[in-house]
Amino acid sequence: xxxxxxxxxxxxxxxxxxxxxxxxxxxxxxxxxxxxxxxxxxxxxxxxxxxxxxxxxxxxxxxxxxxxxxxxxxxxxxxxxxxxxxxxxxxxxxxxxxxxxxxxxxxxxxxxxxxxxxxxxxxxxxxxxxxxxxxxxxxxxxxxxxxxxxxxxxxxxxxxxxxxxxxxxxxxxxxxxxxxxxxxxxxxxxxxxxxxxxxxxxxxxxxxxxxxxxxxxxxxxxxxxxxxxxxxxxxxxxxxxxxxxxxxxxxxxxxxxxxxxxxxxxxxxxxxxxxxxxx
Amino acid sequence: xxxxxxxxxxxxxxxxxxxxxxxxxxxxxxxxxxxxxxxxxxxxxxxxxxxxxxxxxxxxxxxxxxxxxxxxxxxxxxxxxxxxxxxxxxxxxxxxxxxxxxxxxxxxxxxxxxxxxxxxxxxxxxxxxxxxxxxxxxxxxxxxxxxxxxxxxxxxxxxxxxxxxxxxxxxxxxxxxxxxxxxxxxxxxxxxxxxxxxxxxxxxxxxxxxxxxxxxxxxxxxxxxxxxxxxxxxxxxxxxxxxxxxxxxxxxxxxxxxxxxxxxxxxxxxxxxxxxxxxxxxxxxxxxxxxxxxxxxxxxxxxxxxxxxxxxxxxxxxxxxxxxxxxxxx
Numbered sequence: 001x002x003x004x005x006x007x008x009x010x011x012x013x014x015x016x017x018x019x020x021x022x023x024x025x026x027x028x029x030x031x032x033x034x035x036x037x038x039x040x041x042x043x044x045x046x047x048x049x050x051x052x053x054x055x056x057x058x059x060x061x062x063x064x065x066x067x068x069x070x071x072x073x074x075x076x077x078x079x080x081x082x083x084x085x086x087x088x089x090x091x092x093x094x095x096x097x098x099x100x101x102x103x104x105x106x107x108x109x110x111x112x113x114x115x116x117x118x119x120x121x122x123x124x125x126x127x128x129x130x131x132x133x134x135x136x137x138x139x140x141x142x143x144x145x146x147x148x149x150x151x152x153x154x155x156x157x158x159x160x161x162x163x164x165x166x167x168x169x170x171x172x173x174x175x176x177x178x179x180x181x182x183x184x185x186x187x188x189x190x191x192x193x194x195x196x197x198x199x200x201x202x203x204x205x206x207x208x209x210x211x212x213x214x215x216x217x218x219x220x221x222x223x224x225x226x227x228x229x230x231x232x233x234x235x236x237x238x239x240x241x242x243x244x245x246x247x248x249x250x251x252x253x254x255x256x257x258x259x260x261x262x263x264x265x266x267x268x269x270x271x272x273x274x275x276x277x278x279x
Numbered sequence: 280x281x282x283x284x285x286x287x288x289x290x291x292x293x294x295x296x297x298x299x300x301x302x303x304x305x306x307x308x309x310x311x312x313x314x315x316x317x318x319x320x321x322x323x324x325x326x327x328x329x330x331x332x333x334x335x336x337x338x339x340x341x342x343x344x345x346x347x348x349x350x351x352x353x354x355x356x357x358x359x360x361x362x363x364x365x366x367x368x369x370x371x372x373x374x375x376x377x378x379x380x381x382x383x384x385x386x387x388x389x390x391x392x393x394x395x396x397x398x399x400x401x402x403x404x405x406x407x408x409x410x411x412x413x414x415x416x417x418x419x420x421x422x423x424x425x426x427x428x429x430x431x432x433x434x435x436x437x438x439x440x441x442x443x444x445x446x447x448x449x450x451x452x453x454x455x456x457x458x459x460x461x462x463x464x465x466x467x468x469x470x471x472x473x474x475x476x477x478x479x480x481x482x483x484x485x486x487x488x489x490x491x492x493x494x495x496x497x498x499x500x501x502x503x504x505x506x507x508x509x510x511x512x513x514x515x516x517x518x519x520x521x522x523x524x525x526x527x528x529x530x531x532x533x534x535x536x537x538x539x540x541x542x543x544x545x546x547x548x549x550x551x552x553x554x555x556x557x558x559x560x561x562x563x564x565x566x567x568x569x570x571x572x573x574x575x576x577x578x579x580x581x582x583x584x585x586x587x588x589x590x591x592x593x594x595x596x597x598x599x600x601x602x603x604x605x606x607x608x609x
Contacts, residue, residue: 004513007513010408011408014404014405014408015405015408015409015419018404018405018423018484019419019422019423021401021481022422022423022425022426022481022485023422023425024441024448025426025434025437025438025441025481026425026437028437028440028441028448029437032440040440040446041446042446043446043451044446044448044451086323086324086327087324089320089321089323089324090320090321090323090324092320093316093317093318093320093321094317094321096317097316097317097320099318105321105325108328108333109328112333114535114538114590114594115332115336115587115590116562116563116583116586116587116590117542117544117563118542118562118566118567118583119335119339119584119587120331120336120339122339122342122570122576122579122580122583123334123335123336123338123339123342123580124331124335126342126355127334127335127338129353130354130355130356148327149331151327152327152328152330152331152332155324155327155328156328159324209428209430212430213430213431215431215432215544215545215548215549216544216548216563216567219548229432230430230431230432233433233436234552244440244446247436247440248437251432251433251436251437252433254433255429255430255433258429258430259425259428259429262424262428263421263428266424
């Protein structure tokens, strides 16, 4: 197949445009995080006159970023672990068994995914407040409340992805295990899950990213005790001043875990797909 | 996803009449009876779905019939019922509330359509231009995915900085290109609409790209070879082979992108905080601000239910129309 010259020109122009559009904000983020405060408060400059790493030190003292980082980490890790474990169990049932309500379960799980978050937000907020009053265990304003909420945000799609992965694992493996006398759970843990490792990794990173980036529920479910990064980063803007260089530095710092994770996810996705193709 | 391959016999371990240890086998089967096991396995997921999605949704519908204001927030079950009064206020075009809701709805619709079309177009452009191997293709593909990988607030807050009038990159760029005088307000007034569209497309087009790259990979090379032999040019190949083969991907992609953008809360919330200009007042943040500023949760719930109903209607009509056209079965 020969490429026409006009296609090659289009490719350079098109990809160049997309790359500029995509990466310009990344460039602004990086370059501004290395400027002193005075330089981000004047007219924007593409090339910084002074380079400094101070914003990366100051971000930790201007606001309690460490605390927010810890909150986000705990909440995201717990929500991810719970979501992935529940998704594995549910997906195993859906992929390996036929049972009454299986179709209904799949449809319900998928459709809750598309409902507007604002619809759950108001009732969930009131229910959490009420549970707190009745039991003395405050869900609103606690990390537990956030974990409960976030695990269900990623779980539907996690189940859907896991079913896909489990379907791609040949049933001969299960059968061999059954013949060896292993029960269903033993088969799941010792035979099926090891083969699904790339899928589990992909699902975990997806669940982590979901929790790490959530803003809507965090804006009403967090107080000073359990504030996550999504809301915490706003505190660099005060009435008098916006510390834009610190905002950019903090944005980079909070992005690193998920961007690294996503790059890993990409590799696992590709690995999973090629493995599926070989079989 | 193949759903068919589920022989019923699968639920029972292959009835291998292995004589070894029959008692042990029988015990195991009773303790983890395959009849109940699938229910046990889905139970935790069902419980959390109920707790966070289904029950609040039902409660939300109920709340929309209550006069639920700040006096009843602590014991909302005691709020007096008002029937459909909240709905009447919400859709009363002569009232301030209804008027604002309709305007917000129209803004949201325009925003969602513009974002979906542009995201799809950019995604398609990127996917097609990267279809053939060349040096550096993998790197370009990875770079394109960065906006989608960043936490939402990190990306959007960077745009907020870029869109600032006096210190922002956008005005600086436009001025140096000679397109404007560099004093445009992007975060207040009518321009805010363009700002949310651009930011939303920046964040979402990589997702369209990812889906379309996967879709293109599933088209067998032979089709293109056959088309080349027949003398079809690249544009013809694209129109007559690529697009029809991508129809199922496009169908799902358009729907997902539409639902995401129509429900979008993050972009306006992070760009504008509490002071959202009317031109960027998307429904989610409109309902949010109405509920948490006035604490009128009854009215807020009624608006949320209307939003859900609209999305259900759009989704159903979309799916039915496309099924009739046969795109679903393709």
